[in-house]
Amino acid sequence: MKHRRSDFPEGFLFGTATSSYQIEGHAQGGAGRTMWDDFADTPGNVVRAENGARACDHYTRYEEDFDLVAGAGLDAYRFSLSWARVLPEGRGAVNQEGLDYYDRLTDALLARGIKPCATLYHWEMPSALQDLGGWRNRDIAGWFAEYTEIVMKRVGDRMFSVAPINEPWCVAWLSHYMGLHAPGQRDIRAAARAMHHVLLAHGRAIETMRGLGMQNLGAVFNFEWPLPADDSPEAQVAVDRYDGIYNHWFLSGVFRKHYPQIVLDGLERHLPANWQDDFDVIGAPVDWCGINYYTCKRLTLDDSPWPSVAEVEGPLPKTLMDWEIYPEGLYNIISRTARDYTGDLPLYVTENGMASADVLEDGAVLDPARTAYLDGHLDQVRRAQAEGVPLKGYFIWSLMDNFEWALGYEKRFGLVHVDFDTLERTPKASYHALAEALKG
Ligand code: IFM
Numbered sequence: 001m002k003h004r005r006s007d008f009p010e011g012f013l014f015g016t017a018t019s020s021y022q023i024e025g026h027a028q029g030g031a032g033r034t035m036w037d038d039f040a041d042t043p044g045n046v047v048r049a050e051n052g053a054r055a056c057d058h059y060t061r062y063e064e065d066f067d068l069v070a071g072a073g074l075d076a077y078r079f080s081l082s083w084a085r086v087l088p089e090g091r092g093a094v095n096q097e098g099l100d101y102y103d104r105l106t107d108a109l110l111a112r113g114i115k116p117c118a119t120l121y122h123w124e125m126p127s128a129l130q131d132l133g134g135w136r137n138r139d140i141a142g143w144f145a146e147y148t149e150i151v152m153k154r155v156g157d158r159m160f161s162v163a164p165i166n167e168p169w170c171v172a173w174l175s176h177y178m179g180l181h182a183p184g185q186r187d188i189r190a191a192a193r194a195m196h197h198v199l200l201a202h203g204r205a206i207e208t209m210r211g212l213g214m215q216n217l218g219a220v221f222n223f224e225w226p227l228p229a230d231d232s233p234e235a236q237v238a239v240d241r242y243d244g245i246y247n248h249w250f251l252s253g254v255f256r257k258h259y260p261q262i263v264l265d266g267l268e269r270h271l272p273a274n275w276q277d278d279f280d281v282i283g284a285p286v287d288w289c290g291i292n293y294y295t296c297k298r299l300t301l302d303d304s305p306w307p308s309v310a311e312v313e314g315p316l317p318k319t320l321m322d323w324e325i326y327p328e329g330l331y332n333i334i335s336r337t338a339r340d341y342t343g344d345l346p347l348y349v350t351e352n353g354m355a356s357a358d359v360l361e362d363g364a365v366l367d368p369a370r371t372a373y374l375d376g377h378l379d380q381v382r383r384a385q386a387e388g389v390p391l392k393g394y395f396i397w398s399l400m401d402n403f404e405w406a407l408g409y410e411k412r413f414g415l416v417h418v419d420f421d422t423l424e425r426t427p428k429a430s431y432h433a434l435a436e437a438l439k440g
Helices: 035-040 058-071 096-111 140-158 168-176 188-211 233-256 261-270 275-282 328-342 368-386 429-438
Strands: 013-017 076-080 115-121 161-165 218-228 288-301 309-312 347-351 391-397 416-418 425-427
Touching: 013 115, 013 347, 058 096, 058 425, 076 391, 096 115, 096 140, 115 140, 140 161, 140 188, 161 188, 161 218, 168 188, 168 218, 168 233, 188 233, 188 261, 188 275, 218 233, 218 328, 218 347, 233 261, 233 275, 233 288, 233 309, 233 328, 288 328, 328 347, 328 368, 368 391, 368 429
Parallel strands: 013 076, 013 391, 076 115, 115 161, 218 288, 288 347, 347 391
Antiparallel strands: 288 309, 416 425
């Protein structure tokens, strides 16, 4: 890599990120069924109908995996806890085995000097709560607060940081409007309710953890940098709507206690009653803001119902996800977030990385494109820092190849290759390059 640890301010954290359903092996340890199990069991939703039942078997191999985190010289590890592993029915009876597991996992990180950075929800809604409407049901916020209290009473004393919900846009829009993730709904009213309830649940969890005396609590959003497909005024309208739905809605709710009018123009009539009264909860103060960034989008208007936005293919090199590689977008998002929403609040890049068709040959995996991707985005991190943005850390998605949701196991995002037959782990060339860069 062209960057070295010494190029970054003292105390800048380098980490890597994973999530429970994508790596643990959900069939183990008494976990309850989740909406992702149901979604994957429905033909046509997930490539080859793959699911997270075994995944990377991190449930039993976490010590080996944390040796890899430590071996790369990383400071922090961002992971998620599975709601259904702790509460198989989403509420009520606790699965002690699940709580014990997260307790052991936390201590295994600390024993290696790695900072545990937890997320409470990374998408696997317990099926029993999905039966009750999941994110459509306002009660989800209270159920989420109860789960938060149970799990954080057990491990909260040892967390470096906690964020309630990973990527609210994916939870709400991708899963209830676009239908591409569980529960696979394509319904604007469901999406509007999820857009609001996901933020309400975030706020209730923050309040709950404050009640337990916890600190260093944040929010993790995913962003894309929208670009007009051409110079037309229509393309700019498309950009503004997309930007509103994808990027501004969540930042504005949490940091300004209102929603952008350009999105309310289409969603207000579908929002739950009295939504305006929830902003003191949604806007509960946080200690940092996490930015997940991968790509840009090129947009124009079409004649479909609101928001009438269509994506157009762009010219830049793409990752295996078909996502254009556009590092400047990371800078744009970071600097705009600090300028317009978060001010002096610490920012973290909580996810960044790429999928490639990595192959294990003669015991090695050569992935120069990943190293170049990381270097390109770290350039933009340094650019923002040079301008005074309080950016405090950078987490790579992901530690190892894993279950890429509806796209199954073939989109390899890891620094570490996983053979999904033998489950053998092999650090890729990018892992070794990173370890070299972080030395000293
Ligand atoms: O794998 C996902 C992760 O679960 C959330 N952020 C984006 C990653 C890559 O698609």
